[in-house]
Each structure stands twice: as C-alpha cells, then as structure tokens.
Amino acid sequence: MEIYSATRGLYPHVSVDCVIFGFDGQALKVLLMSRRDEAHNSGYNDYKFPGSLVYANEDLDTAAVRAAHDITGLRDLRLRQFRTFGAPDRASSPRDKRWLENATRQQVGRIVTVGYLTLIKMGEEVRSFGEDYNVAWFDVGDSTVQLAFDHPLILAEALREIRRQVASRPAVVFDLLPPKFTARELRAAYSAIFSRTYDVRNFNKKFIENEPLIVALDEKERNVKHRAARYLRFDRKAYARQLTIDS
Amino acid sequence: MEIYSATRGLYPHVSVDCVIFGFDGQALKVLLMSRRDEAHNSGYNDYKFPGSLVYANEDLDTAAVRAAHDITGLRDLRLRQFRTFGAPDRASSPRDKRWLENATRQQVGRIVTVGYLTLIKMGEEVRSFGEDYNVAWFDVGDSTVQLAFDHPLILAEALREIRRQVASRPAVVFDLLPPKFTARELRAAYSAIFSRTYDVRNFNKKFIENEPLIVALDEKERNVKHRAARYLRFDRKAYARQLTIDS
Numbered sequence: 032m033e034i035y036s037a038t039r040g041l042y043p044h045v046s047v048d049c050v051i052f053g054f055d056g057q058a059l060k061v062l063l064m065s066r067r068d069e070a071h072n073s074g075y076n077d078y079k080f081p082g083s084l085v086y087a088n089e090d091l092d093t094a095a096v097r098a099a100h101d102i103t104g105l106r107d108l109r110l111r112q113f114r115t116f117g118a119p120d121r122a123s124s125p126r127d128k129r130w131l132e133n134a135t136r137q138q139v140g141r142i143v144t145v146g147y148l149t150l151i152k153m154g155e156e157v158r159s160f161g162e163d164y165n166v167a168w169f170d171v172g173d174s175t176v177q178l179a180f181d182h183p184l185i186l187a188e189a190l191r192e193i194r195r196q197v198a199s200r201p202a203v204v205f206d207l208l209p210p211k212f213t214a215r216e217l218r219a220a221y222s223a224i225f226s227r228t229y230d231v232r233n234f235n236k237k238f239i240e241n242e243p244l245i246v247a248l249d250e251k252e253r254n255v256k257h258r259a260a261r262y263l264r265f266d267r268k269a270y271a272r273q274l275t276i277d278s
Numbered sequence: 279m280e281i282y283s284a285t286r287g288l289y290p291h292v293s294v295d296c297v298i299f300g301f302d303g304q305a306l307k308v309l310l311m312s313r314r315d316e317a318h319n320s321g322y323n324d325y326k327f328p329g330s331l332v333y334a335n336e337d338l339d340t341a342a343v344r345a346a347h348d349i350t351g352l353r354d355l356r357l358r359q360f361r362t363f364g365a366p367d368r369a370s371s372p373r374d375k376r377w378l379e380n381a382t383r384q385q386v387g388r389i390v391t392v393g394y395l396t397l398i399k400m401g402e403e404v405r406s407f408g409e410d411y412n413v414a415w416f417d418v419g420d421s422t423v424q425l426a427f428d429h430p431l432i433l434a435e436a437l438r439e440i441r442r443q444v445a446s447r448p449a450v451v452f453d454l455l456p457p458k459f460t461a462r463e464l465r466a467a468y469s470a471i472f473s474r475t476y477d478v479r480n481f482n483k484k485f486i487e488n489e490p491l492i493v494a495l496d497e498k499e500r501n502v503k504h505r506a507a508r509y510l511r512f513d514r515k516a517y518a519r520q521l522t523i524d525s
Contacts, residue, residue, distance in 0.1 A: 044291035
C-alpha cells in the first residue's frame, strides 16, 4: 500500500503524529499502527502513532485530520495540537530512516513532528478495526509494546497533557461516560486516566460531593450483583452557562 | 549585525517565535523586535516576535531560549511551547521572503514556526532596553503596530492561551503582583489580561472572597489619596500543598 499520493509534493521536514486515547469503561487505551519492515527481513514489528509527513501545500491541522482518517478510518476526531517535538536525532536511527525512506520514496533528513491529541469514548464502533487498517488499541501501560522514533516521549507528554486537562477542567471526563453514570464508573475513568487507585470515600467526597454540577438522580442501577448504586448526571447546561459567565 | 552564526548550519525549515508578555501594574505589554529593510529603501518599519530559525543540531527549546536571549538580553525566561504555526504561505509574502533571505543569506522556502510563550512581571530592570537591542514593549492592544508574517495570528493565539491558563490556574496572576497587593492591583491584572473592566463588588466576591488562598493582612496602604485599602497575600505554601495532594 502506498502511503503518500504520488501527485502531491511532500514537505519532508515536518510531520504530524496523532495520539488517540480511548476509554472503554475500564482502561485507558491508545491507538497504534504497526510498522513492519517486510522488505528487509529484519524481523521487527514495532508500533507508532498514526501520522504523516505534511504535503507541500497542506496546513498542519489538515494533515493531522487526513493522516488520522487515512490510517484509522475514524472521522470527526477533535484533534488538538499539544506539543511539537524536534530533537535533531529523533528520526535518525537506521531502522527509522529506512522505514521513512521506504514509505516516502525519497531521502529524509531531520523531521520535526507536531503532536496532536484526542481522548474518545470507545463505543462498539471503535473497539476494533477491520483488515483494511493496520491499527489496534493497546493499554497505555502495556510495557511489551515497542514504540518507534521518539514516540515513547510523545506518549508520555500526551498523557501528561490529558491529565493536566482533566485536572483543570473535569468536564472532559464526563464525555467518556454514559449520560447516566455511577460513582463507580466515574472513579474507573479517573483511575484509568491517572493510573492510580482511589480510596472510595475520599474520591466521592472530592469529585462528587464537592462538585455542584453533578446531580444525583432518583434512579438506581438494576440487575447488578453488587449493591445497586444511584445514578448521577453531569449538568452540562449549567456547565455551559458557567463557561459563558467566566469568559 | 549578523543574526546567525556563520559556523553553524541552519535548518531552514523550522523556526521558533517567542511571545513575551509583560505586566507593568497597569497594562499588558508584548515585546517586539523592529524589522527594518534598510537595504531596499522600501520604507517599512514593522515588527515581529523575537525568534530564529533553528540550527541544524539544535533542539527547539534550546533555540527559543537562545533567540530570546540574543535578541532581548533577557535570561531565565520560562518559555513554554503553546502552538505551532504551519500555514504553507505564512512566510511567503515578497517582503517577508526578502527579509528572511537577507538575514539568513540563503534561499528560504516554507517555514513552520513553533510558538513559545511567557508572562513576566515588568520590574524596573526590564522596562526598557538599551541601544544594543532592537526591541521594545508595546501595549497588546496597540492597533498602530504592524506585525510581520503571520504574527497577528500568533499574538491572538498566545493571548487566548494566556487567558486560558489564568482562568484555569489563577495562581499565575499572583506572579505578576508584589507579595502584598490590594484588591485594586489584582483587579488591574485581570483587567489587563482579559482586556475588560470588572464591577468592583462582583470582582471582589468572585476572585477574592471565594478564593480561600487569598489571605487578608492587618496592614493597610499608607500615603495614598484614595481610601487606604487592606493588603492581601496569596498563600503560596498552601497552594503548593494543594498541588501536591491533587497530583
């Protein structure tokens, strides 16, 4: 499969890389593309973020959306820039260089990459990918996954940025949950994102009782083995009003 | 004056630009470098952010610190990346192209620039610059200043980012004030950053009375014409503890 269009000139100095985090109700996952070097029989199979060099006439944001869509099939991702990575040697290992030159059919020198980020709720439709796509979800903490280029650094920075966003604007978390959720489900999201456990009582006090935008519903869980928990709801309308007043 | 070292190779595809905001107690200022094209007598004198192409063997953060220091003389700026700008035509107007090729002594094509940002308290030592430096402070809202390249966009995005940071982490504001400050001084900082006026009573309620980390001191202003106001203090120790607990 040709990655790049033969009719569009490349700008071989700058690329985009898309860190797509997903939450499936239990774990924080990240979408990775497998990188096989079949031509050289060197026997490696490592992974990278969906990404691409930018075309000569292409804006960065456009390149990120294009690369994410071409590689994963996903549309309407709200990809946001979070950091640009430019260590002079970040793509210069022999393996990285060979892979790049094979993909681009040209010599490649230093590449600065612009990191994009999104965090999505993994509904059924994005839990797995067909054979058309060379990508799969991995647990963020999966230490058996070998990442190419400087992608371990990009992953670490992306994770830090997501945690920063959730800490300063908790509303992000509610996009990962169903409209009606339990305290347990909210705690699972925080546990996955911050990779830690919480004391139940402290968690409920800090993130639920002290959060005026969380409304307890009359309805409880049904048909569960544990004690049925009350459903909660995040008051998006009040949140939107608050943002308007603040700005 | 030669801007670039003749002995270090340039990487002419990527640059850094540093948006240095300053607060002088009254207005939000930004540090700009004047761009004169004396060789061509074209009679323009516009402005740009302190910045530079990166050298071939140079990291992005290093380039930002180097450029800011070389151009302004300022050291120890906490410059942070905030966004990368890469519209294909962002540096391709005839004036921009000529200026770049004159400065670099080489042909220059598309340049992607990585934006860096900082906000400093303008003490006496940074209120003006000597003749060694081609830079000066301007009011952020000064509509008579013409900015080169896509720097109007960079300024707008930097301002948005600073406002976002202050809104989500108000502690940033207290770095701009003396250790003991009045409600009026705090309001002046918010007014300057958000470019708006505040109703005094609403401001005090929202930003002072509702902020447990602001401590009212026994001491009042002296020798002032208006009614002497009580001094306030931001409890940095409690703030640091809170950050530790949150993380």
